[in-house]
Amino acid sequence: MNEILATLHDDHVNMSKLIDLLEQELAAFKEGDAVDIALLQDLMDYMSHYPDGVHHPREDLIARRLAERDPVAASNADSLMAEHGELDDLARRVYAAVNEIALDAELDRDGIVHLVADYVDRLRNHMNREEVTFFPLAERTLLAADWEDLKGSFGDARDPMFGPDMQEKYRSLRDSLLSGQ
């Protein structure tokens, strides 16, 4: 796996841990148990910014280049990019729902449970599709010059939670993930 795909794969590993944690908290919420609301807010703050702002745009660039090299892959690339838009929108809605829980507002609990479960399911399926189909196809099809171009167009944004220049606001969430809580 080349360096670009390896970084995107690492993002998937991190996002998978985050949505596992989100799912655990959702199970507690569903039972009417206490949830760690500050943790959920940090989690969805990250999930509604980093994938939308950095991870998905990079995958979109790869998908567009792949569509140029392989016309058969073009429709798949379109549907992949459409899923990115839907997932980014869902992430913002989940973040808004978490903020409603924090405000202790009158809650549509069933609606929130359904929304979060849908988000977790779709994001998991999407990442799985990328790992199983999209990344291997890109690796087989794109040329060294493509990867160089892509690298140049990615910019230098780095992961604000798991990267070397972690933002302080994510410290406690990262610590709880690393300690397996």
Ligand SMILES: [Fe+2]
């Ligand atoms: Fe992805």
